[in-house]
Amino acid sequence: MDNKEKLRKVGLRPTKQRMIIADILLDGINRHFTAENLQNEINSSGNSMSIATIYNCLKKFRNCGLIKQVESSKDTAIFDTNINQHHHFLDEETGELIDIENDEVNLHKLPKIPQGYLNNGVEVLIKIKKQI
Amino acid sequence: MDNKEKLRKVGLRPTKQRMIIADILLDGINRHFTAENLQNEINSSGNSMSIATIYNCLKKFRNCGLIKQVESSKDTAIFDTNINQHHHFLDEETGELIDIENDEVNLHKLPKIPQGYLNNGVEVLIKIKKQI
């Protein structure tokens, strides 16, 4: 399925700008990036785009499930092209994130979900620190 | 141990402002809060403090391990007075966090920590959604 179809499938019009971003992000490679990172990639690809459009597009892509946003206490939003349930190592010093595939983690005991709620995804974060 | 000693123990001068904040935060009750929440509590307690001092103090307290900062993709930093390893439920709609004690979760299989790094804490986040 090409990117135009992918966009239509989730109900997004395949505009020029969304296609440029889809061509960069939806290539099957897993990566973590910020809006600014993406803008640099857009520029490097010989295109250009308003930062407002980039934020707009990232929000739509995220809400439509084409990308994910990572839970992170950094001041800049971090997005992830890996939309499968998975986990992360985080080097708090540098902010570097490394993917952990879902089958590398095994949760044996999970707490009872609070009354009236449903489980909507489990994320494990393993903070790591450079050895000295 | 009183709060003055607690501050000295981690190498912080027990100034008037830090004592006011310590008296609010270090009472043994677990809570999640923002800088603004704390400012409101300070005001309610009949004191007042520059917002710069509040941010300053929260950063020092966090760096000294008196409080933790929660990994969260919200635009406002969230702090936690529970400094023991523990986990959270997160209602993504409202941003509400609920503590999960460490012994309520059992990780059976953990991935190998990357070469040259040490495990520096594991956090499990269970995203939950209101049932409809």
Place this chain on the structure above:
DNA sequence: CAAGTAGTTTAGAACGATTTTAAAGTAAAA
């Protein structure tokens, strides 16, 4: 295809959280 309409892009302004500045104040050391 033409015309309409609903959604999209844009530059620039605005916003909100946080940090910086630099000057005045305070705690601890000598």
Place this chain on the structure above:
DNA sequence: TTTTACTTTAAAATCGTTCTAAACTACTTG
């Protein structure tokens, strides 16, 4: 004490992100 290093402050600055409103474009319907 007096000195020195650290802390607080209000206000300005900064940074990431969102809003605004006007121009533009994709899709729909006739």
